[in-house]
Amino acid sequence: MPETDWQQSSFCGGGGNNCMQMRTAGESIQVRESEAPDAVITLTRDQLAAFIAGVKAGEFDHLIG
Template sequence: MSSRNWQKSSYSAEGNACLYVSSTDDATVRLRESDEPDTILTTTPAALRALIRSAKAGHLDHLRRT
């Protein structure tokens, strides 16, 4: 896994807690956070789209820390 393949999210601010995304030749999507760069989550494009849609629709708001 080359670091040149990682792209920082445009929603990430400068400093800590930045989200990075990368894809592989087989269309696997990889996600990591700047604080834990060795911890990598993998998913499919369809599953990531479903997660983003759910978050935008507010379906995950009950998981928010208060």
């Protein structure tokens, strides 16, 4: 897929070098960090939805500072 298929949040700021990027790949979603574009994680839509729900519920807050 061309690089133009990757999307990132408008909350990333102007530099764009410290952002999570996503794109669809068939029935899956691919996620990467802009600083490490070769490290791609492929998720199902259900896996991504479960992860987002966990973030919103604060399940990962203990990992941050």
